[in-house]
Amino acid sequence: MLTIGKLGTQAGVKVPTIRYYEQIGILPEAERSAGNQRLYSHKALERLAFIRHSRDLGFTLEAIRDLLSLSDKPDQSCSAADAIAKAQLREVESRIARLNALKSELERMVMQCAGGRIADCRVIEVLGDHSLCDSDHRHVEGNQ
Amino acid sequence: MLTIGKLGTQAGVKVPTIRYYEQIGILPEAERSAGNQRLYSHKALERLAFIRHSRDLGFTLEAIRDLLSLSDKPDQSCSAADAIAKAQLREVESRIARLNALKSELERMVMQCAGGRIADCRVIEVLGDHSLCDSDHRHVEGNQ
DNA sequence: CCTAGTGTCTCTAGCAACTATAGGTTCAAG
DNA sequence: CTTGAACCTATAGTTGCTAGAGACACTAGG
Numbered sequence: 001m002l003t004i005g006k007l008g009t010q011a012g013v014k015v016p017t018i019r020y021y022e023q024i025g026i027l028p029e030a031e032r033s034a035g036n037q038r039l040y041s042h043k044a045l046e047r048l049a050f051i052r053h054s055r056d057l058g059f060t061l062e063a064i065r066d067l068l069s070l071s072d073k074p075d076q077s078c079s080a081a082d083a084i085a086k087a088q089l090r091e092v093e094s095r096i097a098r099l100n101a102l103k104s105e106l107e108r109m110v111m112q113c114a115g116g117r118i119a120d121c122r123v124i125e126v127l128g129d130h131s132l133c134d135s136d137h138r139h140v141e142g143n144q
Numbered sequence: 145m146l147t148i149g150k151l152g153t154q155a156g157v158k159v160p161t162i163r164y165y166e167q168i169g170i171l172p173e174a175e176r177s178a179g180n181q182r183l184y185s186h187k188a189l190e191r192l193a194f195i196r197h198s199r200d201l202g203f204t205l206e207a208i209r210d211l212l213s214l215s216d217k218p219d220q221s222c223s224a225a226d227a228i229a230k231a232q233l234r235e236v237e238s239r240i241a242r243l244n245a246l247k248s249e250l251e252r253m254v255m256q257c258a259g260g261r262i263a264d265c266r267v268i269e270v271l272g273d274h275s276l277c278d279s280d281h282r283h284v285e286g287n288q
Numbered sequence: 289c290c291t292a293g294t295g296t297c298t299c300t301a302g303c304a305a306c307t308a309t310a311g312g313t314t315c316a317a318g
Numbered sequence: 319c320t321t322g323a324a325c326c327t328a329t330a331g332t333t334g335c336t337a338g339a340g341a342c343a344c345t346a347g348g
Contacts, residue, residue, distance in 0.1 A: 003344095005295065015296085020335060035343045037296055057246050061334070071268045081268055082254065089250040092243055099240045102201050106233040110226060147315095149324060159325085164306060179314045181325055205305070 001031075001039040011048040018048065026051065026065055059088055145175075145183040155192040162192065170195065170209055203232055 008015045021027040022038075027047065030038035047068070054064045063084055070081050152159045165171040166182075171191065174182035184192075191212070198208045207228055214225050 003295075014336080016336065017334085019297095024334090033343085035296085037343065055334090057250060058243075067268065078268075085250060085254050089247065089254055092247050092250060096240060096243045096247065099202075099236055099243070103233065103236045103240065106201065106229060106236060110229050110233060147324080158307085160307065161305085163326095168305090177314090179325085181314070199305090 001041065002045065004030075004038045004040070007040045007045060007048065010045055011052050013048055013052050021048070021051065024061070026061060026068070057088065058092060059084075063088065145185065146189065148174075148182045148184070151184045151189060151192065154189055155196050157192060157196050165192070165195065168205070170205060170212070201232065202236060203228075207232065 002010070004015050004018055007013075008018055013021075018027065022029060027044070030040055030044065033039055050068070050071075051064055054067065055061075059067070066084055067081060070078075146154070148159050148162055151157075152162055155162075157165075162171065166173060171188065174184055174188065177183055194212070194215075195208055198211065199205075203211070210228060211225060
């Protein structure tokens, strides 16, 4: 049995985050010691590692909730898990595409900065006037 | 003079967001009509477009606050604005790198899903066991 | 056995950057 | 003059945590 601190260290998750996960119901309520401290089994460590790893991959806690409920019914088809992963993949690809557009625009901005006065600064100017973006690198509506 | 609704439409920003920007002091308090409704000049539209555009580029509101205060003193050197843009560029590049790593891992996960039972599902398995990540595409600590 | 120091407990509030809701007022069109 | 859209304020909710306060539990040394 692990204390919350050891569990956190082993899974690479901070202690308050573990308590937060329990609070929102993504981790089950832990057993308690005589002195009311949380105690965790190896199974809990696996579950937390799963969550941590999924968060690293950019899955939302909602998606992780779905994946966990799937993994609790091991005899069903894996297509739902596949769909969640594919949606996540599409999301990541779209983020990459948008970030690449931003990157080239930022590069243009920085390259055009001649170190002059603010009044002539392309960085400020480009940010103020969308029409200065060239059409190839026009950025998209919506964020992140 | 524009109402808040027209301003929002022209700048591509939602009405509550404009009021929020005013509240946090990134937009100055607007003039008011006889009936207490906000009225905006063309200058306000430019400022809001600047903010919108910068947000699209991933700048935080804090960074935008700095850029705006720079553009209010047009005789200074542009090096501060340049530094902010360069920092933002580095940030974007690092996000792209991390997302590319995630992408290849997600692709591997999805490709290995044979449509079988959950018990055999690679998606679930890979998420549960970090050691299954191959070393080339190991993902990084920290998120987004 | 006591004590010091760390770890843990609960609860609450805060972060970014909005979004949504409620309940009321003002304005423009017909 | 009435209707309905757009506006007003104020408050609370969102996501995924993080930080703080004040109290209790556990462990190692003397």
